[in-house]
Amino acid sequence: MKQKLFVYNTLSRKKEEFIPLNAPHVGMYVCGPTVYSDAHLGNCRTYISFDLIFRYLTLLGYKVRYVRNITDAGHLEGDADEGEDKIAKKAKLAQVEPMEIVQKYTVGFRDVMRILNTLPPSIEPTATGHIIEQIELTKEILARGYAYEVNGSVYFDVEKYNKTQDYGALNGRHLEDLLNNTRNLGGQDEKRGKLDFALWIKAKPEHLMKWPSPWGVGFPGWHLECSAMSNKYLGHQFDIHGGGIDLVPTHHTNEIAQNVAACGKNPATYWMHTNMLTVNGTKMSKSLGNSFLPEELFSGENDILNKPYSPMTVRFFMLQTHYRSTLDFSNDAMEASEKGFKRLMNAYDLLPGLKTSAQSDVDIESISNNCYAAMNDDFNSPVLIAELFECSRIINSVHDGKAKIDEQNLEALKKLMQTFLVDVLGLKSEAAANDELPNVLDFIINLRSEAKKSQDYATSDKIRIGLQQIGFQLKDSKEGTTWTKI
Known part of the structure; x- marks a missing residue:
């Protein structure tokens, strides 16, 4: 592990050298999907990005424990800590058990991830499988004075927490600004402050997913699950916490508050976030009618793109944009990615048949150094891909007899393409795909x-x-x- 890796930390808003707490071990927690609907492209972009990070850290020799949760309880449809659980609501409409909904969409999510060639996480825990841990964490926060119980529900006291800690540290907002921009919501009569959020919610009689607790029958708040599971599998402090940028203002901000209140420590050293998706420059949204699912990309059954694209083309397309940049879908961009992907894989397929010479016109070591430099600069996959296109040019030149390569450089070239094209970017040829x-x-x-x-x-x-x-x-x-x- 001689490579110096720099990552952008949302918390400090700058690139920092990656120094694990307990090298060579690395703990990485990424917020997983809420399994009440099909996997969407935002999920795919996030998990492909962290798959890239997982793969590269492994290449550097780190022993990575990658934890990605499944949210199967506690995610409510309302803006406040009220409303119906999204999974339970879908179960009622379909007249099935909630865990049938969970199973269906969990299997579908994993199928999409496998088709896109993402490696499975080391541990994939569920919220419903860790109710005891969530209750224990709530009891700890109550004991430390940062939460209060009202009528069977337990709320986190944000304003009390902010007296000694910076509640808005992750999103860069002051508490006063957050309070002024928070509208009054239903259920506020139980809360002491507008920003207070639920750790445990009292269940109404008709609520399907509920469990006994010291405060009565209820269910955990959405933010609590990630804190409980990251604590269990990675400890009070670990290296990387990731997710989509939409999780910064509330979910990850509240995770930090919960962990500091219970353990006295920010859970993660580095907070990393993927950016949003757009279509032809406009934010992708169901309400705008410009969103589509992964399978609609694979089948071509959408009203936006002209034709279907293979899963590997989709993966390549996503990796051509840095994970912190907006990813824009368009016909031109997808077609260009398809051509680029085929060009790279065609060159890769030519490698075994290349003939060597006594002399070499190329120096693969410098390109290899550039590949590592790209990935060491906050996992810069677009720059890495540009270097691989240079390898493609060399392969085609040697194949066409326009350039010479000796045995040493050919072996280095084969190793480089295997390492970065296959092992790090996770791409497969169309034949393999x-x-x-x-x-x-x-x-x-x-x-x-x-x-x-x-x-x-x-x-x-x-x-x-x-x-x-x-x-x-x-x-x-x-x-x-x-x-x-x-």
Whole structure:
């Protein structure tokens, strides 16, 4: 581990040298999905980015414990600590058990992550599997005087905490500004302050997901789960805490407050966040009608892009933009990424057949140094990819007889491409990616089956026609649905 790595820390708002608390061990916690709907592209961008970080830290020789949670309770639909649990609400509408919803979308999320070739985390805990830990953490915060109980609910006292700590340290906002910009919400009559948030919420009789506690039957607040699980698996302090930039103002700010109140320590040394997604320069949003799901990218069944794109093209597209920059989807950008990805992989496929010479026109060591320098500069994947395109140019020149390479540099080139193209960026050739085609099609066919069960025949027909247009015929029978290549 001779490489000096610098990462951008949201907390300090600058790049800092990465110095683990207990090298060579590294603890990394990334906020996982709330499993009440299909995985969206924001999820994919975040987890591909942290997959890149996980892969590179491993390359440097660190032993990384990567924890990514599953939120399967406590995420309410309202702006305040009230309203229905999103998973329970979906379960009521479908007339199934909440954990059936959890299972369905957890499996779907993992399928998408596998298709996009992200490595599984070291530990993937669930909120419902750690209710005891959340209750114990709430008791500790109460004992230290930073929370209060009202009618069976427990709230964190933000203003009391801010007297000795900077509540807005992560988002760079002063408490007065936050208070002035916080509207009055329902349920505020129970809270002492407008910014106070729930650690434990008293359950109404009709609430489906609830557990006994010292304060009565209820359920944990959304922010509590990550603090409880990161404490359990990574300790009171660990190295990296990550997630999407949308988590900074509230969720991660409240995580810090909970941890400091209970343990006296900020949980993470480095706070890292991925930026938002846009479509043709406009923020991606369901309300604007410009959002689409990963499977709609793979199948081409969306109203925004002209054609389908392979999972590896999508991964490559996302890695061409630095994780802290806005990622903009457009037809031109996706088509350019598809061409670029094919150019890189075609060059990679030529490597085994290259012939060596006694002399060499190229020096691979300098390019290798540039690749490490790019990744050591806050995991700068776009610059790394530019260096790999230079490798592609060299490979094509040697293949065409326009340049010479000796055996030593050829071996170095093979190692460089394997290390950074495959091991770090996590890319596979289209031939290898096609091995996932049955899984992708099965995933899309399952979505069609769900649409048919819900009597959403318009969506069902749209998927069938769309697959037919790109060369796949579906056949329905009593045993299920099968597909054939046309």
